Amino acid sequence: MKTSAKTKLHLIPSVHQLAEQLQTTEFPRDMVIRIVRDEIVKLKKRLHAVSFTTKAEAHTHLLHEINNRLSRLLKPSLKRVINGTGIILHTGLGRAPLSEAAIQNLKCVTENYCNIELDLHSGERGDRMSLVEELICLLTGAEGATVVNNNAAAVLVVLNTLAYQKEVIISRGELVEIGGSFRIPDVMEKSGAVMHEVGTTNKTHLRDYENAVSKKTGLLLAVHTSNYRIIGFTKSVSLKELAAIGKKHKLPLVYDLGGGAFIGLEQFGLSHEPVVSESIAAGADVVTFSGDKILGGCQAGIIAGRRKYIDAIKKNPLMRALRSDKMTFAVLEATLKQILRPDQLKSLSPVISMLTESIDEVQGRAIKVQNAVGQQSHIRIVVRDTFAQAGSGTLPLEKIPSVDVTITSSRMSAKQIAERFRFSDIPIVGFVKENAFHLDMRTVRTDEVEVIVEQLKKIMIE
Structure with missing residues (x-):
């Protein structure tokens, strides 16, 4: 050779x-x-x-x-794609699609100069955090709030501020790893805090925390296990119980909530997802969560809680390295203001809309694809019931009724069909399962159906 x-x-x-x-x-x-x-x-x-x-x-x-x-x-590498995976908050596809209000606010701010750090009343230099802090506090019951570039950064700066070179007590059952290899122990190590594990994978008792508290302890950390559940022979300690221990020993309780729901999802017929205001009311001194998951905004790490802790975090030099830019604040502000009108969220938030859309509407889009193409000689299209997912660790056990378009061909493999869709002018991303290519129509918009039909027609003549 x-x-x-x-x-x-x-x-x-x-x-x-x-x-x-x-x-x-x-x-x-x-x-x-x-x-x-x-x-x-x-x-x-x-x-x-x-x-x-x-x-x-x-x-x-x-x-x-x-x-x-x-x-x-000469062509953009970051492109618009059509999401046919059935995963609403798909990390690989950018998680939450933005609302129209967020897009318009973003357009206005990025096309022009803006008052990102200018107080228009006094004419003096302003604080970018003031653009959203009042909104976050009103919606969560927190005394103060700040924003960094993602939730991992939020956990990092909180631990570095409140527990540098001190022990952080955490249950073994909450030492999570989520997408992108974000591991709580690794972030804790980088923060300069010292991890003190208590309990076991499936059982952690109140006494485990009590016995671990010492002069070396900096804070108590609770982590919402958003992307999995341990069911069966289990025991965990509630936030309210942990808050009591924190108060007794004058230690802050930090809760890494992850998803960051601002309102109860039960009102939309979905399972319970921890709400930020509930966590603060239960006694968490600091809560961290994402801006681009169930909230439906852009990538951001939001930190909310008691004023004295938030003020200390704001003074940490790491905030300069982790701070968010004008685009984040433009999107975040517009997204938060939509929550002030919860009765209109289904129409205002693309995420809530996809989570709650009726199965008849989803099926209607699938039938449009099937009818527009028909049954060609080498292409077979079947419409069938399936289940979509919220994704990104949100509602991990929730099966959301959906409908998918299943495509097979006598001339090409399912993998080849998938490639043809990905290589279209507007890439269409589905999934291969059981020797067929699938498009889950819950995550496909009505205006995107025609794009799918056109690509199918191109495949038919190959």
């Missing part, structure tokens, strides 16, 4: 030969030369695997690869 690769080296054209044939004025010359060199190096590394045997073939191959790369550089 090595001999074969060496023999093929003479087939590769020079950098100059290739660069002369690239008629592009859209890139600086030195950048084009760099890309040509990169592609030659890549080819040399895999010469043993290529099939061409002439200089012309090697030349054509390299020009094709270089032109493709130049073309890709």
Whole structure:
């Protein structure tokens, strides 16, 4: 194999030969030369695997690869996609789609200058946190609030502020790992706090916390196990009980809530998800949660709680490194203001709308796909009942009734069908299961049905 690769080296054209044939004025010359060199190096590394045997073939191959790369550089890498996975808060697809109000506020703020740190009343420098702090406090019952760039950052800065080089008592059953390898023990280590585990995976008693408190203790930490449940022979300690221990020993109780529901989801016919205001009312001194999960906003880590702890967190130098920008505040403010009108959330929030939409409406979209395409010779389309998911650790046990479009073909595999959909002008993402390609229609908007139909028609003529 090595001999074969060496023999093929003479087939590769020079950098100059290739660069002369690239008629592009859209890139600086030195950048084009760099890309040509990169592609030659890549080819040399895999010469043993290529099939061409002439200089012309090697030349054509390299020009094709270089032109493709130049073309890709001119197109956005971050694209709009159609979500046919049935996972409403899909981390890989950007989690929550924003509301119209959030989009308009974001557009206004980013197209123009804004008062991100200017007090318009006094004309003096302002505090960006004041843009949303009042809203968060009104909605949660907290005394103070601040915002960082995600919930992992929120946990990090809270632990670093309140328990640096001190012990943090936490139940073993709450040492969670969520998507993206976010592990509570790792974040705690980076914060400078010292982890003190108590209890066991399935059982932690009140006495376990009591026995662990010492002069070294900095705080008590509770973590909402949002992406799994332990059922059966279990025992855990409530926030109210932990708050009593904290009060007795003058220790703050921090609750990593994760999801961050501002209102009870039961009113929409869904299971209970911990609400921020309930956590604060139960005695949590500081609560951290995400802005882009059930809240339906952008990526953000929100910290709410007692004023003295929030003020201390705000003064931590890490806040400068973790602070959110004007785009986050524009989206977050508009999203929070929608919660002031809970009776209108179904129409205002895309997340709540998808969670609560009637099964008849979802089925209607599936039938539109089936009827618009019909049953072609090599394509078979079946509409069937299924279940969607909230995703991102929200409502982990909730099965949301849904309908999917199942597509099979006698000419191509399910994986090939999936590729055809992903490679469409507007990428369409579904999933492969039981040798079929599936599109769950709960996460597909009505205006996106036509895009799916058009791509199906293209597949039929292949």
